[in-house]
Amino acid sequence: MSYLLKPKVAHPSLPRNELGLTRRDYEGAMSTLCAGCGHDSITAAITEACWGLSLEPQNIVKLSGIGCSSKTTAYFVSGGHGFNSVHGRMPSIATGAYAANRELHYIGVSGDGDTLSIGLGQFCHAIRRNIKLLYIIENNGVYGLTKGQFSASADVGSKAKKGEANTQQPIDPVLTALSLGATFVARSFSGDKEQLVPLIQAGFNHKGFALIDVLSPCVTFNDHEGSTKSYVFTREHYHEAVHTDFVAPMKEITAQYPEGEVLPVTMHDGAQIRLRKIDRNYNPVDRPAAYEYIQRKMAEKEFLTGLLYVEPSQTDFHDLNDTPAGPLNQVPYEKLTPGSKGLQKILSRYR
Amino acid sequence: MKDKVKERERDNDFVVKIATVNGTGSASANALLMKSIFRMGVPVMGKNYFPSNIQGLPTWYEIRVTKDGYVARSGRLDIMVAMNAETYARDLKEVSTGGYLIYDSTWPRSSLLSRDDITIIGVPLAKLCNENFEGVRSRILMKNISYVGVLAALLDIDLEKLKELLNETYASKASLLAANLKAIELGFRYAQENFACPLAFKVRPMDKTKGNIMIDGNTAAALGCVYAGATVGAWYPITPSTSLMDGFKSFCQKLRVDPETGKKNFMIIQAEDELAAIGIVLGASWNGARAFTPTSGPGISLMNEFLGLAYYAEVPAVIFNVQRVGPSTGMPTRTQQADIMLCAYASHGDTRHVLLFPANPEECFYQAVMAFDLAERLQTPVFVMSDLDIGMNDWMCPDLKWDDGYRPDRGKMLSLEEVLKLDKFFRFVDRDEDGITYRTLPGMHPKAAYFTRGSGHTQYGGYTEDPIEYKMVLDRLKRKFATAARMMPKAIFEQRGQFDVGIVAVGSSDGAVREALDILQARGVGVNYMRIRAFPFGKEVEDFLDEHEIIFVVEQNRDAQLRSLLTLETPVEKSKLRSILHYSGLSISSECIVNGVMAEVGEGRGRAIGAVS
Numbered sequence: 001m002s003y004l005l006k007p008k009v010a011h012p013s014l015p016r017n018e019l020g021l022t023r024r025d026y027e028g029a030m031s032t033l034c035a036g037c038g039h040d041s042i043t044a045a046i047t048e049a050c051w052g053l054s055l056e057p058q059n060i061v062k063l064s065g066i067g068c069s070s071k072t073t074a075y076f077v078s079g080g081h082g083f084n085s086v087h088g089r090m091p092s093i094a095t096g097a098y099a100a101n102r103e104l105h106y107i108g109v110s111g112d113g114d115t116l117s118i119g120l121g122q123f124c125h126a127i128r129r130n131i132k133l134l135y136i137i138e139n140n141g142v143y144g145l146t147k148g149q150f151s152a153s154a155d156v157g158s159k160a161k162k163g164e165a166n167t168q169q170p171i172d173p174v175l176t177a178l179s180l181g182a183t184f185v186a187r188s189f190s191g192d193k194e195q196l197v198p199l200i201q202a203g204f205n206h207k208g209f210a211l212i213d214v215l216s217p218c219v220t221f222n223d224h225e226g227s228t229k230s231y232v233f234t235r236e237h238y239h240e241a242v243h244t245d246f247v248a249p250m251k252e253i254t255a256q257y258p259e260g261e262v263l264p265v266t267m268h269d270g271a272q273i274r275l276r277k278i279d280r281n282y283n284p285v286d287r288p289a290a291y292e293y294i295q296r297k298m299a300e301k302e303f304l305t306g307l308l309y310v311e312p313s314q315t316d317f318h319d320l321n322d323t324p325a326g327p328l329n330q331v332p333y334e335k336l337t338p339g340s341k342g343l344q345k346i347l348s349r350y351r
Numbered sequence: 352m353k354d355k356v357k358e359r360e361r362d363n364d365f366v367v368k369i370a371t372v373n374g375t376g377s378a379s380a381n382a383l384l385m386k387s388i389f390r391m392g393v394p395v396m397g398k399n400y401f402p403s404n405i406q407g408l409p410t411w412y413e414i415r416v417t418k419d420g421y422v423a424r425s426g427r428l429d430i431m432v433a434m435n436a437e438t439y440a441r442d443l444k445e446v447s448t449g450g451y452l453i454y455d456s457t458w459p460r461s462s463l464l465s466r467d468d469i470t471i472i473g474v475p476l477a478k479l480c481n482e483n484f485e486g487v488r489s490r491i492l493m494k495n496i497s498y499v500g501v502l503a504a505l506l507d508i509d510l511e512k513l514k515e516l517l518n519e520t521y522a523s524k525a526s527l528l529a530a531n532l533k534a535i536e537l538g539f540r541y542a543q544e545n546f547a548c549p550l551a552f553k554v555r556p557m558d559k560t561k562g563n564i565m566i567d568g569n570t571a572a573a574l575g576c577v578y579a580g581a582t583v584g585a586w587y588p589i590t591p592s593t594s595l596m597d598g599f600k601s602f603c604q605k606l607r608v609d610p611e612t613g614k615k616n617f618m619i620i621q622a623e624d625e626l627a628a629i630g631i632v633l634g635a636s637w638n639g640a641r642a643f644t645p646t647s648g649p650g651i652s653l654m655n656e657f658l659g660l661a662y663y664a665e666v667p668a669v670i671f672n673v674q675r676v677g678p679s680t681g682m683p684t685r686t687q688q689a690d691i692m693l694c695a696y697a698s699h700g701d702t703r704h705v706l707l708f709p710a711n712p713e714e715c716f717y718q719a720v721m722a723f724d725l726a727e728r729l730q731t732p733v734f735v736m737s738d739l740d741i742g743m744n745d746w747m748c749p750d751l752k753w754d755d756g757y758r759p760d761r762g763k764m765l766s767l768e769e770v771l772k773l774d775k776f777f778r779f780v781d782r783d784e785d786g787i788t789y790r791t792l793p794g795m796h797p798k799a800a801y802f803t804r805g806s807g808h809t810q811y812g813g814y815t816e817d818p819i820e821y822k823m824v825l826d827r828l829k830r831k832f833a834t835a836a837r838m839m840p841k842a843i844f845e846q847r848g849q850f851d852v853g854i855v856a857v858g859s860s861d862g863a864v865r866e867a868l869d870i871l872q873a874r875g876v877g878v879n880y881m882r883i884r885a886f887p888f889g890k891e892v893e894d895f896l897d898e899h900e901i902i903f904v905v906e907q908n909r910d911a912q913l914r915s916l917l918t919l920e921t922p923v924e925k926s927k928l929r930s931i932l933h934y935s936g937l938s939i940s941s942e943c944i945v946n947g948v949m950a951e952v953g954e955g956r957g958r959a960i961g962a963v964s
Binding site for chain 2: 025029032057058059061063073074078079080081082083084085086089091092093094095096097098099100101103104121122124125129321322323324325328329330331333335336337338339340342343346347350351
């Protein structure tokens, strides 16, 4: 099998966004994942979110490492460049790409093995650098392409397809990101598109590193009884702590919210996210409180979702490095060297 | 009379070595000494043998005063300044017959540790400094400056040049300037009052350093990155490459800050490891910035997986490998050329990479610029194979020149207009049949978009496991490497006559080989020389190998890596290639090469060599 292209036929009745593009314009190649794979739902949510934001397809840069999740960058927005790199190293590619051009929208898609095992170091350092990157983990607790080994996100006691129980403590990406100072930390479920789409949109607009850990069941290797990352288990333990509505800049806020339950957060570009607190006492802008609450709910075996922590970051990687407002890769060559005259001056120090 | 003539012969032709303790300020003292000789118009070579340590371990600095402008170690040692009690015994042994040893006579020296074939000079440096300076630290530092004064008297170094240099260095630190000047005077006066100055070895003013600079290869390479228009540098600190990024940073802070906005037209990223450093370089290059990473052997080992991706996915990258001694951690502060095979074939699968071999700091500058052009033209990683000797020692070399007409060669990079004219854009279709395909940058247009992957792909960029489609791309990459061979800087030849013996070398061995050629010629052994400057090898390399019957491959590693590469990548008959290997961690000396050649083809060793023409 080689390269599958979906036929690009747009029915005239398809809705168009501000750029006059339909959802089909944000699709990619045909998925080669298993039927029912959670990852395909996430791909659909990304497509929907990009269309809804009216992003120019060519301004979307798709980055990934290796694994089932990492293949998905080929399955959305074929009008944007994609870079499927090596296992666990997408964050460094993203760092370099973002350094070269700060004006594009960077989305990285990774898996639990790619992020929490082989790529844990790069994941942590991308957070530390606060690069403007929407980082989605398609988390299923299992290695799919190598046929069913536990990953570092597998819960203690969760059972593999052949019955073996995991005994090692999981690494939780949300708690890890919170402890590292990430400024946008969310958790979601591939089966909840209504929650996921606005989260992705908010993530794209966050000025800094935005993490969405999405539970995405592996229908082939981790969707059986005894697994804590199956569709059934997830639905049974699903708990939305806070719901996010995304309002693009310049858009009128029309939805009605009951007083006291909504926390509006304004993003760097004027967009607004409105956090509907379903757990009344939850405070998604208080890092220590959020950390404590998430940990408690984890102990209670609840699968807590939503934008769990947010802090509209005003100083991302480029600000910290004091680089120009425009793309570094477009600074004219004349501005980069002092020429032969300058060289003479430099050499005088070496005589 | 005869002695006098002999003495004269050693004017501006001798070697001084200074043994000190690391972290005691001796580096600035030694630099001062070398620069003062350079300013007297006399060619000079300096080598720093320092430990992987911050303070306390022994360190040496070797200065060769060389009227003929030889840039390598000679293998001789005429004057030893033995400031380190711990290494005194071996320092004493090292002095060549007829030489001198200068030591700090503040404390008694065991009479056993002496030699009668050299002259021993005691100067109570610690005592002098203790009487004249306050504070422990200051006394230690000034003791090291004071031996510069002693040497100035003994070797007839112009005191004014020393003062001039100190004035420049400490222009804004008046108290330090005064202290340094005083320390120099102390040493100078003591030597003049107590010994017959100057010695048989003297520095006499010449006019042979005009139009030259003293610069180290890392600084020159960093300057090359600035002039090539590199904007993104990513790295993980590792000896001996660190000073390259330090240099880039310092140049950029002076030259790359926009005078109007105050914004920085560069980005330096200290990565978490070398894996990330090369990843950052690939991300930035893929996205249209000129990006580089300086590293050394252990860093290259870590970068292997990404280097394979860059080769297969055709992403430009510039890697400075400032080679140090391996294997493993090896000796981080010593020099070798032992990463040739590692870099030529880095990563799993069928990969081959472009290597440039600078021989000195001057070439580090030009080859740095060239590396960026080649990386973009060929869309592949390019290694600049420097080493610690070039990278961290100050070398005398001709002034660097710059052509203001230079513009970066971005290679086959399509503009928006060009993309729009196309019916469809395919990333890996070989339109020009030279193996090099066209690329686009993110953000251009949906039509320009393509998918970069390290997995099997077709010429259209799609995923494939199809045998024919896979092979089509892999075979084209081979064609691209053949194209690369025609673009590389040509080898440099020294054809001394119609000889059937040749020497082949790369990089920092050059100076030692050139001196060896002169010595061999003086002994009636005629040898031609080819210095290879790049891999893949050009036709001229094959021709030279073909034209000579015995070819000595001179290199600084144990396993004859350059020789291996030549046998793998050219049709040369393996038995023609003889190795001269040096891998102690010190840079190769001319003596080593002369001995290697003489052992095989010298007088009475079987093979007579044609007379020198």
